[in-house]
Amino acid sequence: MENKVQLTINGQIVEVQPGKSILEAAEKLRIHIPTLCYHKDLCVKGNCRVCVVESKHNKRLVAACATPAEQGMAIVTNSLKVRNARRHIIQLLLAEHNADCTKCYKNGQCELQRIAADLKILNQDFSELNQWKKYTVDYYSPSIIKNDSKCIRCQRCVRTCAELQGVNALTVAHKGEKMKISTFLAKPMSEVVCTNCGQCVNHCPTGALVERNYIEEVWAALADPTKHVIVQTAPAVRVGLGEEFGLEPGTRVTGKMVTALRQLGFDTVLDTDFTADLTILEEGTELLGRLKSSVAGDNADVKLPVISSCSPGWIKYIEHLFPNRLSHLSSCKSPQQMFGALAKTYYAASRKIDPKSIVSVSIMPCTAKKYEAGRPEMCSSGYRDVDYVLTTRELAIMIKQAGLDFGVLSESAYDKLMGQSTGAAAIFGATGGVMEAALRTVYEVVTGREVPFEALNITPVRGMEGIREAAIEVKNPLPEWQFLDGVTLRCAVAHGLVNARKLMELPAERFNQYHFIEIMACPGGCLGGGGQPIPTSPEIRNRRMEAIYAEDMGMPLRKSHDNPEVQLLYANYLGSPNSKKAHELLHTHYTLRERF
Amino acid sequence: MEQQLLKRIDLIFNDENDWQEILDQTLAHDNTYIINALVSSELKGRGGAGFPTGLKWKLTSEAPGIEKYMICNADEGEPGTFKDREILSRVSFKVLVAMAVCARVIGAKEGIIYLRGEYKYLVPQLNKTIAEFGAYCGRTGLDFNVRIFLGSGAYICGEETALFESLEGHRGEPRNKPPFPTDYGFRGMPTVVNNVETLVHAYTIFKYGAARFKELGVASSRGTKLFSVSGDTPIAGIYELELGMSLSQFVEEFGDGDTKAVQVGGASGFLVPRKKFDETTIGFQGRLTGVSLPTGGSMMLFNSSRSMYNVLNNYLDFFREESCGQCTPCRVGCQILHKGIEEVKRGERNAKYLQTLLLLTETMQLTAKCGLGQSVANSFSSIVENFWEEMIY
Amino acid sequence: MDPVKSLVTDLVSRLGTHRENLLPVLQGVVEQQQYLSEYAMIKVAEAMNLSAAEVYGTATFYSFLENKKMGQYIIRVCKTITCSMKGKQQILSAIEEMLKIQIGETTPDGVFTLLQTNCLGWCHKGPAMLVNDEVYSDLTPEKVRDILQSYLKTAKS
Ligand SMILES: Cc1cc2nc3c(=O)[nH]c(=O)nc-3n(C[C@H](O)[C@H](O)[C@H](O)COP(=O)(O)O)c2cc1C
Ligand code: SF4
Numbered sequence A: 001m002e003n004k005v006q007l008t009i010n011g012q013i014v015e016v017q018p019g020k021s022i023l024e025a026a027e028k029l030r031i032h033i034p035t036l037c038y039h040k041d042l043c044v045k046g047n048c049r050v051c052v053v054e055s056k057h058n059k060r061l062v063a064a065c066a067t068p069a070e071q072g073m074a075i076v077t078n079s080l081k082v083r084n085a086r087r088h089i090i091q092l093l094l095a096e097h098n099a100d101c102t103k104c105y106k107n108g109q110c111e112l113q114r115i116a117a118d119l120k121i122l123n124q125d126f127s128e129l130n131q132w133k134k135y136t137v138d139y140y141s142p143s144i145i146k147n148d149s150k151c152i153r154c155q156r157c158v159r160t161c162a163e164l165q166g167v168n169a170l171t172v173a174h175k176g177e178k179m180k181i182s183t184f185l186a187k188p189m190s191e192v193v194c195t196n197c198g199q200c201v202n203h204c205p206t207g208a209l210v211e212r213n214y215i216e217e218v219w220a221a222l223a224d225p226t227k228h229v230i231v232q233t234a235p236a237v238r239v240g241l242g243e244e245f246g247l248e249p250g251t252r253v254t255g256k257m258v259t260a261l262r263q264l265g266f267d268t269v270l271d272t273d274f275t276a277d278l279t280i281l282e283e284g285t286e287l288l289g290r291l292k293s294s295v296a297g298d299n300a301d302v303k304l305p306v307i308s309s310c311s312p313g314w315i316k317y318i319e320h321l322f323p324n325r326l327s328h329l330s331s332c333k334s335p336q337q338m339f340g341a342l343a344k345t346y347y348a349a350s351r352k353i354d355p356k357s358i359v360s361v362s363i364m365p366c367t368a369k370k371y372e373a374g375r376p377e378m379c380s381s382g383y384r385d386v387d388y389v390l391t392t393r394e395l396a397i398m399i400k401q402a403g404l405d406f407g408v409l410s411e412s413a414y415d416k417l418m419g420q421s422t423g424a425a426a427i428f429g430a431t432g433g434v435m436e437a438a439l440r441t442v443y444e445v446v447t448g449r450e451v452p453f454e455a456l457n458i459t460p461v462r463g464m465e466g467i468r469e470a471a472i473e474v475k476n477p478l479p480e481w482q483f484l485d486g487v488t489l490r491c492a493v494a495h496g497l498v499n500a501r502k503l504m505e506l507p508a509e510r511f512n513q514y515h516f517i518e519i520m521a522c523p524g525g526c527l528g529g530g531g532q533p534i535p536t537s538p539e540i541r542n543r544r545m546e547a548i549y550a551e552d553m554g555m556p557l558r559k560s561h562d563n564p565e566v567q568l569l570y571a572n573y574l575g576s577p578n579s580k581k582a583h584e585l586l587h588t589h590y591t592l593r594e595r596f
Numbered sequence B: 001m002e003q004q005l006l007k008r009i010d011l012i013f014n015d016e017n018d019w020q021e022i023l024d025q026t027l028a029h030d031n032t033y034i035i036n037a038l039v040s041s042e043l044k045g046r047g048g049a050g051f052p053t054g055l056k057w058k059l060t061s062e063a064p065g066i067e068k069y070m071i072c073n074a075d076e077g078e079p080g081t082f083k084d085r086e087i088l089s090r091v092s093f094k095v096l097v098a099m100a101v102c103a104r105v106i107g108a109k110e111g112i113i114y115l116r117g118e119y120k121y122l123v124p125q126l127n128k129t130i131a132e133f134g135a136y137c138g139r140t141g142l143d144f145n146v147r148i149f150l151g152s153g154a155y156i157c158g159e160e161t162a163l164f165e166s167l168e169g170h171r172g173e174p175r176n177k178p179p180f181p182t183d184y185g186f187r188g189m190p191t192v193v194n195n196v197e198t199l200v201h202a203y204t205i206f207k208y209g210a211a212r213f214k215e216l217g218v219a220s221s222r223g224t225k226l227f228s229v230s231g232d233t234p235i236a237g238i239y240e241l242e243l244g245m246s247l248s249q250f251v252e253e254f255g256d257g258d259t260k261a262v263q264v265g266g267a268s269g270f271l272v273p274r275k276k277f278d279e280t281t282i283g284f285q286g287r288l289t290g291v292s293l294p295t296g297g298s299m300m301l302f303n304s305s306r307s308m309y310n311v312l313n314n315y316l317d318f319f320r321e322e323s324c325g326q327c328t329p330c331r332v333g334c335q336i337l338h339k340g341i342e343e344v345k346r347g348e349r350n351a352k353y354l355q356t357l358l359l360l361t362e363t364m365q366l367t368a369k370c371g372l373g374q375s376v377a378n379s380f381s382s383i384v385e386n387f388w389e390e391m392i393y
Numbered sequence C: 001m002d003p004v005k006s007l008v009t010d011l012v013s014r015l016g017t018h019r020e021n022l023l024p025v026l027q028g029v030v031e032q033q034q035y036l037s038e039y040a041m042i043k044v045a046e047a048m049n050l051s052a053a054e055v056y057g058t059a060t061f062y063s064f065l066e067n068k069k070m071g072q073y074i075i076r077v078c079k080t081i082t083c084s085m086k087g088k089q090q091i092l093s094a095i096e097e098m099l100k101i102q103i104g105e106t107t108p109d110g111v112f113t114l115l116q117t118n119c120l121g122w123c124h125k126g127p128a129m130l131v132n133d134e135v136y137s138d139l140t141p142e143k144v145r146d147i148l149q150s151y152l153k154t155a156k157s
């Protein structure tokens, strides 16, 4: 280990590893330095200059986020000089800003507003620049609203889209006074390569990038006595929602959330986890079918690996950028869309409700799901399968609007028919979860035995490494699967599209080695989705991940094929996995898209 | 500070066509000798920041790196500066020799001339020279190649870290410093960036020796400097002068008899009003310019017919366009300053607002990410403070 | 193959697909086309494995990489202080009058576009201007008219 460097901050001594910034050193002392362009997920840009501090012997102020701590430094974070400079910088940002906070979606949750409030910027020394009046708001995307008049040009979104997602749909354009965040030729977000993943929204400190919200639409449906409003909640929502109410990251709030949804007036509260289990049966069967065709040599055209298709951000990404790999995608819809299709068919029929009067709402950690719900092909029920998609954040807003005291709500359980789930579904919310759930089922189908991992926990596919791999050898399979005897199933898991790209760009001979690949568009999987509570950071995502695996361990059933309601669904309605009916309702096809 | 009489010198453009000899003779010395010569000559960079050239080469030679690079900064974008163009069109061999020597000293095999797009017409001739030079290097077994990289109209790319970004195919947004180019420059490798003129002075030192170079100029400002003289002067052009003269001498020589103020160092430099001509020395430690003579020896003269308000307005228009736009104090600050002086001029704001703006330039100087935003204060405060009346009426 | 596509293909195969070659490639396109069309930027992005937004973002940083359609000859008149002092305005007016266009506009026949630019490095011989890559200094209204006249003669019809 290298020698640590010692410095003082506001007179207090602190030691840090060489290479750590002044900001990190101050954090160690619990001294808060305001920041805007800095984000723990991203490379350091040092362009907002809000974090400037005084460093002895330096006649200028230095940016705490971008300046390495050095031996013997003497830093002051709160001198008159620093405060004056900081005030000026916030005033400058505000002079360039459409600061109508009371009409802003981010009101109360905006980092710029927060710093202005902390500094008590009560007057504006400088003239307003008003150049934002020339800007138009881009509300063409079903997922994201981009409002340049609220942008402080911290470039967090651009770095997010490049470093985490490798999409580069957003860029910094022009220079000087004209510099702004732009898509290709300033086209609407809906016309470019953007995947709607919402990571830029999650990382934007202001109201410049926000989700397109459907809160009023949902309130209207809830108020309409002729409508039967059903809601589904995705696996990752229950480990994030609590943060919106001041609970520690990683607090599980499943029961409270269900209660809250009932109190908001939803007629039936059901669980996307149910269709997550269903996905495993459909996708697992598809995988086995493809394995049979290719390994047993029935059909040389069948493509391996099979790539998971639960993440609509990932789907749009591959449609734009890797059309040559499209045939590898599983044809399964995402759990949200499977649920939607069943809600207005199976559920409606079982409950004897006219599907026309059903409003199907989903609560998702994701903004891409808003886009997915609107894809033209997503109406297998004869109606729009999912009518409104709300993010975790929008649900929190509704709960607050309804005046519910979330912390003291009692816990309750999901409604029946499509409300039951297993631990395998719970882990869909974490990167690697779909893979693990699939392996739990597939291995057992093939061998008649449980996966050979302690307590069913397939740890090699867990964790936050960008790309993870696992190999499981099939031994002594059941007679039907004899051709798999001795075959090593190779799997890869990637999260964050920048990692997905690495897998997709593998040369064919390496790519084709795999049998099954799971890809989630967002860092950490859905638990780090673009609709989850802000802020996000590696640490917060880790805590949510721990909660997800705890949820799994706490479930009485932990394998998708054990889900009694899913078994019932097949027995009473679908027949068997990948049946004709299942194909009609639960599978989909993909679209070729332009590369830019 | 020490001053001396204005003296015209002819070292830079006198071309005895002996570059091959000078190259061979210099390379016959070891690296330490060359670095020591530069260090003892006290040569400071002519690109603006005035960093000691010998030290820069030394640091880069000592920095660890698989590759190293030698970059000649020919982005010359500072308003009122045109000497690098002249050097490149007349004595480019000298520049190449110094680049090759530097490359040997630091361990670089590749040299790049970052030439501003506005000087594209220099390329054919320059490429010819480079080819001839390359052929000679080939014959003498020196493993060094030079290429030209053209800019495309962005003043900020003259800032060395923005220059790297541009070379790497990105927007020319300056990087955080540290790390400094001597450790982490082009492609993340140790890199020397030198101004065109700095390299020619290095050549002079190789040819005549450090002692001879040091005889010129005054303490802390050694040698000569090329001055780009423009504005209200009957004899606009490029002049090589010894450092250390007073501004009043300079004005006597170049002025039109009615000089009201001189902008020293381009738009990022300072405006010196007539009453301060005597006390201002032209060198790196001029009293008025504080630490360094900013940017490259541009001298713009203004006579009494000129409105200093218009001058400042023109500079601020330049900065608000040419700022890279990434950092708050510079991007927004430049706009506020520009708008602000117009508002005061039009009477929409009272003169006290100028005081507010002066405070803002202090913040810009303290907090901007790079030299551009930091130096807007120079011209702003020197013009506003000295020509307060002109700003208002 | 269409001309833009073959131009891009040719440039990229000559210069390389590495990001470091983006500027030279874009400069090469502008040299032939005077500007970067939407199509050209998409082709460059494809050839260099970049997103079109990255190409656009980089190009718009540089004043000489225009992305609006330009005339065959782009006139850039220096607007920096010394050229301003030496009569830039008269030069501009002379051009505007002769070509019947304003700053930022292109003549209907597509021959000239009139722009302003920052310091050209000819402050001692102002006013100065560039026409494409050629520089002209010590301009007077008469001189500038002659210069443009001679360009008109060589313009592609
Ligand atoms: C805004 C800005 C513009 C600059 N432009 C130039 C330039 O055009 N030419 C140049 O040589 N140096 C320029 N510099 C200085 C360079 O960053 C760098 O210090 C210099 O090239 C180092 O060379 P030197 O040590 O030989 O002077 C500029 C600096 C700033 C902050
Ligand atoms: S982005 Fe923030 S500061 Fe701006 S209007 Fe919205 S809440 Fe206010």
Ligand code: SF4
Pocket (backbone or CB within 6 Å): A144, A160, A161, A165, A167, A168, A169, A170, A193, A194, A195, A196, A197, A198, A199, A200, A201
């Ligand atoms: S939603 Fe995702 S892909 Fe689209 S711009 Fe934002 S980060 Fe990029």
Ligand code: SF4
Pocket (backbone or CB within 6 Å): A150, A151, A152, A153, A154, A155, A156, A157, A158, A181, A203, A204, A205, A206, A208, A209
């Ligand atoms: S859109 Fe948001 S994240 Fe992007 S630069 Fe603007 S304020 Fe920053």
Ligand code: SF4
Pocket (backbone or CB within 6 Å): B156, B173, B174, B322, B323, B324, B325, B326, B327, B328, B330, B331, B368, B369, B370, B371, B372, B373, B374
């Ligand atoms: S000071 Fe200006 S030019 Fe320098 S980094 Fe900041 S915005 Fe860019």
Ligand code: FES
Pocket (backbone or CB within 6 Å): A034, A035, A036, A037, A038, A045, A046, A047, A048, A049, A050, A051, A052, A063, A064, A065, A066
């Ligand atoms: S947080 Fe440090 S410069 Fe923005």
